[in-house]
Amino acid sequence: MAGKRSVEQARNRFQTELEFVQCLANPNYLNFLAQRGYLREKHFVNYLKYLLYWKEPEYAKFLKYPHCLHMLELLQYEHFRKELVNAQCAKFIDEQQLLHWQHYSRKRTRLQQALAEQQQHQQPQQQPAHGNAASK
Amino acid sequence: MVGGLRVHVRGVLSLVAFLMSVMEGRELTRELIEMLALSRSQKLPQTGEEAQILELLVHRDAEFQALMRQAVEQGRVQQEMQALEKEVEKRDSDIQQLQKQLKEAEHILATAVYQAKEKLKSIEKARKGSISSEEIIKYAHRISASNAVCAPLNWVPGDPRRPYPTDLEMRSGILGHMSCLPTNGINGHLPGDALAAGRLPDVLTPQYPWQSTDVSMGMLPPHHANEFGPGHNKENEDDVEAMSTDSSSSSSDSD
Numbered sequence: 593m594a595g596k597r598s599v600e601q602a603r604n605r606f607q608t609e610l611e612f613v614q615c616l617a618n619p620n621y622l623n624f625l626a627q628r629g630y631l632r633e634k635h636f637v638n639y640l641k642y643l644l645y646w647k648e649p650e651y652a653k654f655l656k657y658p659h660c661l662h663m664l665e666l667l668q669y670e671h672f673r674k675e676l677v678n679a680q681c682a683k684f685i686d687e688q689q690l691l692h693w694q695h696y697s698r699k700r701t702r703l704q705q706a707l708a709e710q711q712q713h714q715q716p717q718q719q720p721a722h723g724n725a726a727s728k
Numbered sequence: 729m730v731g732g733l734r735v736h737v738r739g740v741l742s743l744v745a746f747l748m749s750v751m752e753g754r755e756l757t758r759e760l761i762e763m764l765a766l767s768r769s770q771k772l773p774q775t776g777e778e779a780q781i782l783e784l785l786v787h788r789d790a791e792f793q794a795l796m797r798q799a800v801e802q803g804r805v806q807q808e809m810q811a812l813e814k815e816v817e818k819r820d821s822d823i824q825q826l827q828k829q830l831k832e833a834e835h836i837l838a839t840a841v842y843q844a845k846e847k848l849k850s851i852e853k854a855r856k857g858s859i860s861s862e863e864i865i866k867y868a869h870r871i872s873a874s875n876a877v878c879a880p881l882n883w884v885p886g887d888p889r890r891p892y893p894t895d896l897e898m899r900s901g902i903l904g905h906m907s908c909l910p911t912n913g914i915n916g917h918l919p920g921d922a923l924a925a926g927r928l929p930d931v932l933t934p935q936y937p938w939q940s941t942d943v944s945m946g947m948l949p950p951h952h953a954n955e956f957g958p959g960h961n962k963e964n965e966d967d968v969e970a971m972s973t974d975s976s977s978s979s980s981d982s983d
Contacts, residue, residue: 604902611901617892649859653867657876659891693891694879701881 610654613646616667617660619689623682631673640667659689742795753788760785 615621622631630636645651647661655661666672675681760781871877876891888894898904 607902608906611893611898611903614893615898615903618890618894618898619892620895621892621898649857653863656871656874657892658871659877689891690879693877694883696878697881697883 609643609646613643613664614655614657614660616663617657619663619676619682619685622663622667622676622685623679626673626676631667631676637673640664644668742798749788750792753785753792756781756784756788 625631643664646655646664652658652661760778763778763781875889879891880887880889883889893901
């Protein structure tokens with residue numbers, strides 16, 4: 593009975609830490625933490641270091657928002673933690689993150705556009721060929 | 729061979745001594761011939777002296793012959809020595825050549841062994857970090873399908889979807905449920921989120937972004953000593969409380 597209890601506790605801890613580490617992907621949340629002084633506490637800094645285990649493949653496969661790992665790495669540096677107190681810093685990070693997020697869809701739209709243009713070029717070339725065939 | 733060399737030197741010295749005595753012998757012969765000539769002309773009975781000189785001459789001749797034989801022998805030995813010296817030189821150069829080749833071979837082998845070791849190291853490293861391609865594809869599928877790493881194609885500023893968990897999602901997870909949330913009817917994100925979103929969205933049915941269907945429930949976090957302090961859980965609760973300026977009253981569990 594006691595064994596089952598501890599397994600349950602461990603499971604809860606797993607899910608809690610999973611959620612928390614992914615929250616770190618949100619720059620607004622980081623700004624929130626910084627402004628309330630959590631990032632200055634030694635306990636919290638140690639906890640962030642402990643959370644680095646999510647980088648291992650057997651744990652990383654549960655992450656839905658992989659940006660959090662990059663943020664976690666940055667959070668190991670004191671300079672970054674200090675800068676996060678500024679709202680402008682958080683806003684900048686947010687903007688850059690969104691732009692990066694949109695990178696692939698932009699690339700895809702560009703490719704589609706290029707493909708469409710290519711097809712347009714090919715179409716007028718095919719028309720005269722049909723005309724010649726018909727005249728025969 | 730050294731003994732032979734010593735004998736040879738002694739032989740050469742005796743040859744020199746002999747040459748000195750040859751000079752005497754010449755004198756002796758001259759003396760004899762003079763005496764014979766004198767005795768011819770004088771017809772004196774000096775046979776005693778003549779006999780003595782003749783004997784001496786014969787003796788000298790015998791010595792001379794012996795020394796000549798010795799000289800021939802020594803010449804032969806000298807030639808043999810020269811031949812052997814040439815052999816020795818040839819063998820020396822052979823040994824040097826072999827030494828050079830050995831050094832070269834050693835160098836090449838050392839390089840080859842080093843490269844092989846490096847290759848083995850990298851093979852080991854690759855094998856350690858190997859993951860089945862199926863898993864990788866599954867994971868890639870999962871994070872792309874939910875738009876977590878790539879924006880949806882129809883995304884415009886104002887769309888509330890984000891590459892990170894939003895306020896709403898954060899509150900609808902376990903962390904959000906850890907403290908009792910007061911209910912008031914105001915919808916929306918935090919002020920920060922609202923600015924980014926551009927508008928306040930309606931309450932969405934809470935998604936459960938945390939658990940994918942194949943989360944292994946046997947998964948446990950690594951054991952940690954309580955070095956980061958006993959208060960971290962409390963901090964989580966504080967965060968959630970402070971953040972809950974409003975709440976989406978989610979009635980379902982996060983299981």
